[in-house]
Amino acid sequence: MSVSVPLLAVENLQIRVGADGPLAVDDFSFTMAPGEIVALVGESGSGKTMAARAAIGLLPAPMNVCGGRITFQGEPLDTGNAKAMRGVRGARIGMVFQEPMVSLNPALTIGRQMSEALKLHTELDAATIRQRCSDMLQRIGIKDAEKCLASYPHQFSGGMRQRIMLASVMLLRPALLIADEPTTALDCLAQLDVIELMLELTREQGTAILFISHDLSLVARYAHKVVVMRAGKAVEQGRIEDILFAPKADYTRQLLEALPRRGVLVPLPAADSPLLQVQDVCIEHPGPRSFWGRSVPKRVVHSVNLSIAPGETLALVGGSGSGKTTLGRAVVGLVTPCAGAILFQGVDILKAANRAHRLQCQMIFQDPYSSLDPRMTVGQIIAEPLRHEPGLTAAQKRQRVTDTLLDVGLPEPFRERFAHQLSGGQRQRVAIGRALVRRPKLVIADEPISALDMTIQKQILELFERLQRQYGFACLFISHDLSAVERIAHRVAVMNQGEVVEMGPRERIFDTPQHPYTRRLLAAASPLEKRADGSYRLRASVI
Amino acid sequence: MFRFILHRLGMAVPTLLLISVIVFALIRLIPGDPALLMLGDMADPQSLADMRSSLGLDHSVLTQYLIWIKSVLSGDLGVSISSRQPVLELLVERFSVSATVVLVAVLLATLLAVPVGLLAAWKQNSAMDLGLVATATLLLSVPSFWLGLLLLYVFGIQLGWLPVIGYVGFASDPMKAVTYVVLPIITLTLVEFGAIARMARASTIEVLRLEYIAHARAKGLSEGAVLWNHALRNAFAPTWTLIGLILGNLLGGIAVLETVFTLPGIGRLMVDAIFSRDYPVLQGCLLLITCIYVLVNLLVDLVYPLFDPRVKL
Amino acid sequence: MNLKTPALPSGLDTQPRRSWRYPPLNALIGGSLLAVLVLLALLGVVWTPYDPLKLDLLARLHAPSAVHWLGTDEFGRDVFSRLIIGARTSLWISLLSVSVAVICGTVIGMLAGYLRGWTDRVLMMLNDALLAFPGILMALGIMAIVGASQYGIVLALGIAYTPSVVRVVRGSVLSLRELEFIEASRVIGNSELYTMFRHITPNCLAPLCVLATSMFGWALLSESALSFLGLGVPPPAATWGSMLSASRTYISTAPWLGIFPGIFISLTLLAINLFGDALRDRLDPRMRK
Numbered sequence A: 001m002s003v004s005v006p007l008l009a010v011e012n013l014q015i016r017v018g019a020d021g022p023l024a025v026d027d028f029s030f031t032m033a034p035g036e037i038v039a040l041v042g043e044s045g046s047g048k049t050m051a052a053r054a055a056i057g058l059l060p061a062p063m064n065v066c067g068g069r070i071t072f073q074g075e076p077l078d079t080g081n082a083k084a085m086r087g088v089r090g091a092r093i094g095m096v097f098q099e100p101m102v103s104l105n106p107a108l109t110i111g112r113q114m115s116e117a118l119k120l121h122t123e124l125d126a127a128t129i130r131q132r133c134s135d136m137l138q139r140i141g142i143k144d145a146e147k148c149l150a151s152y153p154h155q156f157s158g159g160m161r162q163r164i165m166l167a168s169v170m171l172l173r174p175a176l177l178i179a180d181e182p183t184t185a186l187d188c189l190a191q192l193d194v195i196e197l198m199l200e201l202t203r204e205q206g207t208a209i210l211f212i213s214h215d216l217s218l219v220a221r222y223a224h225k226v227v228v229m230r231a232g233k234a235v236e237q238g239r240i241e242d243i244l245f246a247p248k249a250d251y252t253r254q255l256l257e258a259l260p261r262r263g264v265l266v267p268l269p270a271a272d273s274p275l276l277q278v279q280d281v282c283i284e285h286p287g288p289r290s291f292w293g294r295s296v297p298k299r300v301v302h303s304v305n306l307s308i309a310p311g312e313t314l315a316l317v318g319g320s321g322s323g324k325t326t327l328g329r330a331v332v333g334l335v336t337p338c339a340g341a342i343l344f345q346g347v348d349i350l351k352a353a354n355r356a357h358r359l360q361c362q363m364i365f366q367d368p369y370s371s372l373d374p375r376m377t378v379g380q381i382i383a384e385p386l387r388h389e390p391g392l393t394a395a396q397k398r399q400r401v402t403d404t405l406l407d408v409g410l411p412e413p414f415r416e417r418f419a420h421q422l423s424g425g426q427r428q429r430v431a432i433g434r435a436l437v438r439r440p441k442l443v444i445a446d447e448p449i450s451a452l453d454m455t456i457q458k459q460i461l462e463l464f465e466r467l468q469r470q471y472g473f474a475c476l477f478i479s480h481d482l483s484a485v486e487r488i489a490h491r492v493a494v495m496n497q498g499e500v501v502e503m504g505p506r507e508r509i510f511d512t513p514q515h516p517y518t519r520r521l522l523a524a525a526s527p528l529e530k531r532a533d534g535s536y537r538l539r540a541s542v543i
Numbered sequence B: 001m002f003r004f005i006l007h008r009l010g011m012a013v014p015t016l017l018l019i020s021v022i023v024f025a026l027i028r029l030i031p032g033d034p035a036l037l038m039l040g041d042m043a044d045p046q047s048l049a050d051m052r053s054s055l056g057l058d059h060s061v062l063t064q065y066l067i068w069i070k071s072v073l074s075g076d077l078g079v080s081i082s083s084r085q086p087v088l089e090l091l092v093e094r095f096s097v098s099a100t101v102v103l104v105a106v107l108l109a110t111l112l113a114v115p116v117g118l119l120a121a122w123k124q125n126s127a128m129d130l131g132l133v134a135t136a137t138l139l140l141s142v143p144s145f146w147l148g149l150l151l152l153y154v155f156g157i158q159l160g161w162l163p164v165i166g167y168v169g170f171a172s173d174p175m176k177a178v179t180y181v182v183l184p185i186i187t188l189t190l191v192e193f194g195a196i197a198r199m200a201r202a203s204t205i206e207v208l209r210l211e212y213i214a215h216a217r218a219k220g221l222s223e224g225a226v227l228w229n230h231a232l233r234n235a236f237a238p239t240w241t242l243i244g245l246i247l248g249n250l251l252g253g254i255a256v257l258e259t260v261f262t263l264p265g266i267g268r269l270m271v272d273a274i275f276s277r278d279y280p281v282l283q284g285c286l287l288l289i290t291c292i293y294v295l296v297n298l299l300v301d302l303v304y305p306l307f308d309p310r311v312k313l
Numbered sequence C: 001m002n003l004k005t006p007a008l009p010s011g012l013d014t015q016p017r018r019s020w021r022y023p024p025l026n027a028l029i030g031g032s033l034l035a036v037l038v039l040l041a042l043l044g045v046v047w048t049p050y051d052p053l054k055l056d057l058l059a060r061l062h063a064p065s066a067v068h069w070l071g072t073d074e075f076g077r078d079v080f081s082r083l084i085i086g087a088r089t090s091l092w093i094s095l096l097s098v099s100v101a102v103i104c105g106t107v108i109g110m111l112a113g114y115l116r117g118w119t120d121r122v123l124m125m126l127n128d129a130l131l132a133f134p135g136i137l138m139a140l141g142i143m144a145i146v147g148a149s150q151y152g153i154v155l156a157l158g159i160a161y162t163p164s165v166v167r168v169v170r171g172s173v174l175s176l177r178e179l180e181f182i183e184a185s186r187v188i189g190n191s192e193l194y195t196m197f198r199h200i201t202p203n204c205l206a207p208l209c210v211l212a213t214s215m216f217g218w219a220l221l222s223e224s225a226l227s228f229l230g231l232g233v234p235p236p237a238a239t240w241g242s243m244l245s246a247s248r249t250y251i252s253t254a255p256w257l258g259i260f261p262g263i264f265i266s267l268t269l270l271a272i273n274l275f276g277d278a279l280r281d282r283l284d285p286r287m288r289k
Helices: A048-056 A082-088 A110-121 A126-139 A145-150 A158-170 A188-205 A216-220 A240-245 A250-257 A324-332 A352-358 A378-388 A394-407 A412-416 A424-436 A454-471 A482-486 A506-511 A516-524 B002-029 B034-039 B045-055 B061-073 B087-122 B127-141 B144-158 B174-208 B211-218 B223-260 B266-275 B279-307 C025-046 C079-115 C117-131 C135-146 C150-177 C180-188 C192-228 C240-250 C256-283
Strands: A008-017 A023-032 A037-041 A063-072 A093-096 A176-180 A208-213 A225-230 A233-239 A276-285 A298-308 A313-317 A339-344 A361-364 A442-446 A474-479 A491-496 A499-505 A528-530 A536-538
Touching: A008 A048, A023 A048, A023 A063, A023 A225, A023 A233, A037 A048, A037 A216, A048 A063, A048 A093, A048 A176, A048 A208, A093 A158, A093 B211, A110 A126, A110 A145, A110 A158, A126 A145, A126 A158, A158 A188, A176 A188, A188 A208, A188 A516, A208 A216, A216 A225, A216 A240, A216 A528, A225 A240, A225 A250, A233 A240, A233 A250, A240 A536, A250 A454, A276 A324, A298 A324, A298 A339, A298 A474, A298 A499, A313 A324, A313 A482, A324 A361, A324 A442, A324 A474, A339 A352, A361 A424, A361 C180, A378 A394, A378 A412, A378 A424, A378 C180, A394 A412, A394 A424, A424 A454, A424 C180, A474 A482, A482 A506, A482 A516, A491 A506, A491 A516, A499 A506, A499 A516, B002 B034, B002 B061, B002 B279, B002 C117, B002 C135, B034 B045, B034 B279, B045 B061, B087 B127, B087 B174, B087 B223, B087 B266, B087 B279, B127 B174, B127 C256, B144 B174, B144 B223, B144 C240, B144 C256, B174 B223, B211 B223, B223 B266, B223 B279, B223 C135, B223 C192, B266 B279, B266 C135, B279 C135, C025 C079, C025 C256, C079 C117, C079 C150, C079 C192, C079 C240, C079 C256, C117 C150, C135 C150, C135 C192, C150 C192, C180 C192, C192 C240, C192 C256, C240 C256
Parallel strands: A037 A208, A037 A225, A093 A176, A176 A208, A313 A474, A313 A491, A361 A442, A442 A474
Antiparallel strands: A008 A023, A008 A063, A225 A233, A276 A298, A276 A339, A491 A499, A528 A536
């Protein structure tokens, strides 16, 4: 794939915030050949998004290019010249964004949005344009293309919208496609779909892809070349095999280390009876409300049975809509099952009288940005559950909060801080502290690490393991990503559409999955594994 | 689509019912003999007795209410004490004057304010934008009756271009009628321009931050096309709500402008009715204005799906 | 109309931190104007240049001069002094009515938003019915019963504005309920009541403050309008609206009688609007990140 004229050449790019602010991107260089797939990998704040947006001239207002050169197809790109850039955008460089929920205009039909770019850049007439859009929709697997063209974005799911957006961008056959974290907001199965589609379409037309991601293992499967960025600088770049085989930079090694791996599990105490038993639980969501009352309720959990032993971690895994989160919420009492029983230490915690037992089950929520009260300090948040702990004096409560803060790795000054002053990882630590301050016997963790960066995810998982060893609580770990649970789950239960399709010890599930859905989930999980000599390679099952 | 309309209409009915109860209660709460209130101090004993029985004053309150509702629905709103005119007739006559002024003014204000707001949002923080925000805020802060007075002083008295008091209906002399409504319309337009322009600007700024705008730009669309095709539709929704609110408020607030310009509109009718204790008229005005308000809200809601397809049809 | 604004994609959050050392321009102008007016009103409690109620028929309709800064009215009363005590009346009435509306509205809005179910439906139906009475109309209606007096106006305006507060508070509560920290409070074991007070109420304050500021402006305008129509506080009390109304007769001979009260009203409203804008910008949660 070596040609003399690179498709895109970025030389010594510098992007500054405002006139005299800090540098978001510093002395950044890389090249792309036609048809090549290059991945820009880095965590938040690394500048990867800014560098890519500079190539298409869409830097947000305070940012501006203050140094360096960008050359596209042999000609320099003058990103300041709006008119010149408009000719390039869409027709020669296309861009796909991150949030499928908001990247399509909710007020215009799909057809209108898809045909807009074609109308702008080509001389085709309306009928041909419509035909092309329709063909492309069928190409991406939409059966009733005409109906789709007349529909609005809100009628489709997130994964579908991303595919439609891809389709509309590829309609113009650009030479370069910039994909800015296109799958981050989707669950792992939808992620795979979208990426495979992207590869298919680009392969057909020889389009190069500049793939921006924070997930090294995701791009490892597809990229030819990887550029690792940190704090605005390129830390390491090269062919993917070289980087995986022998990572040179420390940071790259750190990123690779952050990938979850099977480790030694927390030892289980001897127990004769299970801590939690879920027996034939069914949960329904009330149907949409109309003027005449509610319509037929929708069943989201069908007759689920599972049990958790004291000190054990049971991972509940499944795609979106599988019912796993709903089940977890039922155990802590946020949702009431319509049938079945949930027994904690033999006591039915669905009954209001057994509240004391139910309070032994605590929860860590998914979104670190909305699970903490913005008006309370960290100390107040962690101290609040102690209201229900009888027999503790004020001094003892203060001490307990101090101990918990230490446990989760937040030193004393954090006590007086507010949630908006903390990073995502720090907030999640506070959430963990709040769940553990009363030393519950069971903790439900609802996707606690999905919203965090890779290295932070590793830290939080390590913290979790350490705390489990220390306090011996059982855990119901809910996740859509199998690789995250590989590290800490004793047993794994896989859910699909409200039912448990497979359940068993970690080794069995990961090494010899039985159910097709489990296999699909595994296929979407991290494909990298560490070899004995310290290098990484793609798992055999994937290649 | 029809289900949506039916549903909204269905929701409006209980509101209308409640409104009728409130108006009924309001009038009954006024201290004094209801029959005397309805007929005025000059009524003779025989008419008073007749009125008492027709109002059903010797029956329970519920019966009184039902009697009252029945007459309202059949168009009998009583007779004005001061002018001896049937209330319904009076209401229609006066309302048409107010409605003309309000509708024309709000339409003009919208047509001017929305494009200006869009432009200001596009060139945010430029000199033009800041100038617009300052002007709009200023216009917003000036009370309509004072602005009316000032304009009247300048154009009516000093320059003598337009008449100062009086009114001529459109039916009798269209050309002259226009001169009487020009100033009130201009005043109202100026005052509402400020509020609408600010809202249009604010919601456009909001929308321009969203990702689908970046996506549209990434397709290569010019800024103008992005603004017009993508931003406007989404930004207009909050502005449309504001327009609905403004129309609703003006139904009551028009009284002050009508007083300044001596227009025979419904606001002035109501104020006069309060002063002259003309309770049948007062009651009629309350009923009419509130029902129109509910209607306006309904219409605003029905138009919504045009801008935001996410609203369940 | 739920245009949920998403968080900006990673990397775009690096907006330069605004320096809060200098408050923005509109807060400065608005705040200082308001401060001047309030001080003037407070001053008027103890001292005015002339006695605002004293008739001086020898000094009727004098144009503004060094003696009477803003002129005199048809009874020879000093316009400036009357404007000062008018300030006191208007500001006081507006403050009281907004307080009434905020207190009643918050309680009702909270109950409706948090309890939902039938309580919510009934309260909202009542609320919508009341909202159908445009502010001034409601005030007019209530005044027809209660009669024109200072407290009558406060009651009337308070009731007229309560439905708007209910709507905003209920909306706030509804969106807060969906946030995870409210659920977390229940999981910890807190009762519904405690959650409502400890978690929901403090987080409703921001939109409530913004609304209260706007309402203060509406109340002022409504009070002036009612006075203008002759339905405000009865004479000989001086209110800006009644002064404007009285000036109409003398519009050609003594225009200053109509100009100055209007200027005062406009300046006050301008100050409130500017300050309210600055407050809204400051309290907007998106700006805080």
